[in-house]
Amino acid sequence: MAAITNTKAPKPTLFIDGQWTHSSSGQSRPTINPFDASIITHVDEANAQDAERAIQSARKFQDTSDWSSRTFASRAPLLKKIAELLQKNKAELAKIETIDTGKTIGESEIDIDDVTAVFEFYAEEGIKYDKPKVITGKGIPDTVTSQVTKEAVGVCVLISPWNYPLLQICWKLAPALVAGNSCIVKPSEVTPLSTIYLHKLMLEAGVPPQAIQILTAGGQSVGPTLTTHPSVDLVSFTGGLATGRSIIRSCAETVKRCCVELGGKNPNVIFSDVPLDIAIDMALTAVFVHSGQVCSSGARLIIEDKGSFANDVVAGVVERAQQIVLGNGLEQGTECGPLVSAAHLEKAKGFIEVGKSEGAKLLCGGKQAEDPKLSKGYFFLPTVFDQCDRSMKIVQEETFAPILTVERFKAGDEERAIFLANDTNYGLAAGIQTADKDRSLRIAKRLRHGTVWQNTFGAYTPRAEWGGFGWSGNGRELGSHGLDEYVESKHIYAEK
Ligand code: NAD
Numbered sequence: 001m002a003a004i005t006n007t008k009a010p011k012p013t014l015f016i017d018g019q020w021t022h023s024s025s026g027q028s029r030p031t032i033n034p035f036d037a038s039i040i041t042h043v044d045e046a047n048a049q050d051a052e053r054a055i056q057s058a059r060k061f062q063d064t065s066d067w068s069s070r071t072f073a074s075r076a077p078l079l080k081k082i083a084e085l086l087q088k089n090k091a092e093l094a095k096i097e098t099i100d101t102g103k104t105i106g107e108s109e110i111d112i113d114d115v116t117a118v119f120e121f122y123a124e125e126g127i128k129y130d131k132p133k134v135i136t137g138k139g140i141p142d143t144v145t146s147q148v149t150k151e152a153v154g155v156c157v158l159i160s161p162w163n164y165p166l167l168q169i170c171w172k173l174a175p176a177l178v179a180g181n182s183c184i185v186k187p188s189e190v191t192p193l194s195t196i197y198l199h200k201l202m203l204e205a206g207v208p209p210q211a212i213q214i215l216t217a218g219g220q221s222v223g224p225t226l227t228t229h230p231s232v233d234l235v236s237f238t239g240g241l242a243t244g245r246s247i248i249r250s251c252a253e254t255v256k257r258c259c260v261e262l263g264g265k266n267p268n269v270i271f272s273d274v275p276l277d278i279a280i281d282m283a284l285t286a287v288f289v290h291s292g293q294v295c296s297s298g299a300r301l302i303i304e305d306k307g308s309f310a311n312d313v314v315a316g317v318v319e320r321a322q323q324i325v326l327g328n329g330l331e332q333g334t335e336c337g338p339l340v341s342a343a344h345l346e347k348a349k350g351f352i353e354v355g356k357s358e359g360a361k362l363l364c365g366g367k368q369a370e371d372p373k374l375s376k377g378y379f380f381l382p383t384v385f386d387q388c389d390r391s392m393k394i395v396q397e398e399t400f401a402p403i404l405t406v407e408r409f410k411a412g413d414e415e416r417a418i419f420l421a422n423d424t425n426y427g428l429a430a431g432i433q434t435a436d437k438d439r440s441l442r443i444a445k446r447l448r449h450g451t452v453w454q455n456t457f458g459a460y461t462p463r464a465e466w467g468g469f470g471w472s473g474n475g476r477e478l479g480s481h482g483l484d485e486y487v488e489s490k491h492i493y494a495e496k
Helices: 048-064 072-088 090-101 105-128 165-178 193-205 219-228 241-252 276-292 309-323 342-358 414-421 437-446 479-484
Strands: 014-016 019-021 028-033 038-044 133-135 144-152 155-159 182-186 212-214 234-238 257-261 267-270 300-305 361-364 383-386 403-410 429-433 451-454 487-495
Touching (some): 028 090, 038 193, 048 182, 048 219, 072 090, 072 105, 072 165, 090 105, 090 165, 090 193, 105 165, 105 479, 155 165, 165 193, 193 212, 234 241, 241 257, 276 300, 276 309, 276 403, 276 429, 300 309, 300 414, 309 361, 309 383, 309 403, 342 361, 403 414, 429 437, 437 451
Parallel strands (some): 155 234, 182 212, 267 300, 267 429, 383 403, 429 451
Antiparallel strands (some): 014 212, 133 144, 144 487
């Protein structure tokens, strides 16, 4: 992680009580371009005092303004305006995201299109929440009116990870804002730049300045204040398992609503009735997109061992993995960027040693890229481990890197395929690739994963819920459930 320095950022990057401001500590932290390890800029490192000010401002605004008591419909146009501004500023924003994360410009542009759709979706969805649910029927006397209304939860702390900085924060902000909450946004210290840019767009769109505060900082600098403070009503967190657990514990004392979206170790089950070229493509793209730094990455290939099928697929994946063009995400032709940081590169290398020591067979990759053009950055070669089994750490732990493990099941042994696919503490996403539609449905019903892709991998829509079973989290984002996370229900029971 980049070191904190005792100098101010060139421009203030905290937004507290309606103003851009420097941290009261006077400290900042560099944000690094993972392509060449150069410093892009410095951002303010907020501290507990800054977090306290942001919470006080958000609380006051929530309790004294009409922001939360207005209709959902009155706030919906703000979301539409944000969507418009995202598109208008797409080129610049995509460049910022690519420089900060290392992902390709094409991937950054897709993220911007996706979040535009998220703001548009919640602008529509929010309006439905103005209509109270009228309760009638058994147990409700004629003398009574009973209705359930929806309102904001209050002050919400939104904490995002580094892999999809813009996307993940928008999944939280769009529903939180349409519901009339006040938001304190804490982007990852590793990739804060697109969130700062987004903040400016939201202000331009007309979101009341006190409805959104931004604290750029490491988790330890502001996390304890944000997640234990009695004036915070909700914490929505996306990130790693260990941090998620500690946030759940922090929220417990003041019984905050706490939604955590965590990691995954996602199986991609392929049967031998899938044409070879499609099977290779499906296995490859599921895991190597964004250099494997995707929570729903298909990092576990579970393949039917029938004839030469499994060997042929694995050989095809290895061949194609070695042809993936690594490079500067800003350049046309680059297929994969670097890992996000030096620390993450070291973590990936560590997993290779673990895999080898566990007896997995390394077929390709397994090290930092040696191409001199990439030597300054944090590039890691696409890696395939064969002969893996369920007892291995490399199979069970999230590597968050371009590392594919291969497990095989006996021809026709559907039960074993299901068992292996569910053999994880996580449960975020799974793929099932087969030409047999009945089998696909049968298996999909039994998979303990929040998303199941049949004959595809990785697609999502803002209209459907996203989240995980088990250790992948305790809530849902997107869809109507994603809005319910930011809404309180109130039952009004009245004698006529
Ligand atoms: P992380 O847990 O290290 O950090 C996530 C965020 O939490 C950062 O903003 C960090 O500063 C903050 N944080 C750290 N300690 C904190 C504390 N004590 N209190 C409050 N905030 C604190 O995760 P990461 O490395 O940034 O992200 C990678 C992880 O995110 C992976 O495990 C990935 O699977 C997961 N992820 C999940 C989803 C999903 O939809 N389920 C999506 C994207 C990423």
